[in-house]
Amino acid sequence: MPGAKLDPIDRKILAELQADGRMTNVELAKRVGISAPPCLRRVRTLEESGFISGYHARVNERELGFEVQVFAMVGLHSQAEVDLSAFEQRCRDWPLVRECHMLNGEIDFILKCVAPDLSTFQRFLTEELTAAENVASVKTSLVIRCAKDEPGVPFDVLEDRYARLG
Amino acid sequence: MPGAKLDPIDRKILAELQADGRMTNVELAKRVGISAPPCLRRVRTLEESGFISGYHARVNERELGFEVQVFAMVGLHSQAEVDLSAFEQRCRDWPLVRECHMLNGEIDFILKCVAPDLSTFQRFLTEELTAAENVASVKTSLVIRCAKDEPGVPFDVLEDRYARLG
DNA sequence: CCAGATTGCGCAATATTCTTTCGCATCTGC
DNA sequence: GCAGATGCGAAAGAATATTGCGCAATCTGG
Incomplete structure (x- = not known):
């Protein structure tokens, strides 16, 4: 509980x-x-x-010179645990990758990346991510703008639940 | 600059x-x-x-009772600015939506959501998100596990650039 | 090359905050 | 009831934050 x-x-x-x-x-x-x-x-x-x-x-990414934010949807060839772990470790080693979540469904991983400019990201995408072992497919989407970015969890929802359930 | x-x-x-x-x-x-x-x-x-x-x-979401994290890819019928803004405002009002990013490409928005359990999320998904005005399609992916979740930006990359460019 | 202005540092003093210690009240299980 | 556990708050001492001030280095315009 x-x-x-x-x-x-x-x-x-x-x-x-x-x-x-x-x-x-x-x-x-x-x-x-x-x-x-x-x-x-x-x-x-x-x-x-x-x-x-x-x-x-929390620092202002754009003002600091990280103009580009990208979500990358990654599919792997093998979903064996050892291969999943290997890919995750690679993500931890890439500084441009800030988040790496394993998902269910057709996409295996979603990555949140930042970069100073597009060419830096493109270089990372083609030379590192797409080229990495076991990577089958990568679909990327540039972030146009951010409408909401709240940290953590909504405590209001939690309080409502406690109030209702005891 | x-x-x-x-x-x-x-x-x-x-x-x-x-x-x-x-x-x-x-x-x-x-x-x-x-x-x-x-x-x-x-x-x-x-x-x-x-x-x-x-x-x-930074609080431990799972330990606090938010067992479910979901990424939702949302497509809208109309991409007119007034309709985009209206959807963004709706996202800001939904406590379960923690992040809302507008993207390029076929997906219009990606949402990061949290919920205490699957049924709570399903209710939000069917009764709120999918039912919202102007929403054309919603594809959701459950987060199985999180391999990396670093806040902010990689300052190492920034220092490298300053060292190289002056 | 040199005043004068600007900027930013560090020292010292004060105000605020942190942190520990201790005694007291409340709750719990027997 | 009553011993043990738990958690609170007051008080005191240590650490930290904050302000004011003098000084040196860097610009800037003669």
Whole structure:
């Protein structure tokens, strides 16, 4: 039963830190309605138990010079576990690949890639990704614009469920 | 020229905060090789200029009870700007949709969705997404497993480019 | 080549926050 | 009831954030 050990205060802490990861502990404590020391203890517990896996600054990719974002749908020849793992390891080694998800259906993997410009991406696509062992097909789609990019999960939905189910 | 105003110290700051958004300012200053006050001033400037758009705790989705992650490829009937915007606004209103990217090619949008369970997602898919105005086709793929999920951009690539181009 | 302006650093002092310790209340199972 | 466990909050000391200021290096326009 996932999340069973979390009380409403813990979930509020997670929601607040997901929205603002640099909030001071005193501010966080004020928002969740307890004093600072127990609040900090809860945060540490959440970190150690893996509910919080890290904190990250979100940087403006375009402004930093990464003008190109691409989704790549990849099909493999072999779906044997050893071959899947080998491809995943290759993705982890490619810095331009930021995300790699294994999917069901006809597509085996979806990759989210970034690059400074189109030619850099094209070079990666033709010389690395398409050329990689066991890769059968690659279909790419350029991101025209991003309408929504929310981190993490919708805690509202979670609270609704807890309210309904107990 | 994006990122032109950033010197190597600024880029190092961004890289460090992207990797660990809760690093203390003194630790950050130590790592980038300057003292704390100017380091904090740089961080504030980076925040105000939009290079840093926010800080977020990354939460463990599965452990929190969001067992299902899905990529949805959406095609629309009309690609007129007003219709595109209307669909994007709908995506922003759906809490289960975490990301919404407009793409080139035959697929108009790719959506990253989360849900507590399959039936919740199926209900959203049939009653909300597929049923939405102007939606022509929806193809969904369940995420089996995630091999890589790195936030932001690869600063190594950026440094290589700066080293090569000046 | 040289004032004057600008920029950015580091030191020092203050304010805020973090973190630990400890005592107390509440809950739980027997 | 009652012992043990759990979790809270107050207080104090340590670490950190933040501000003000003087100084050096780099530009800029004579």
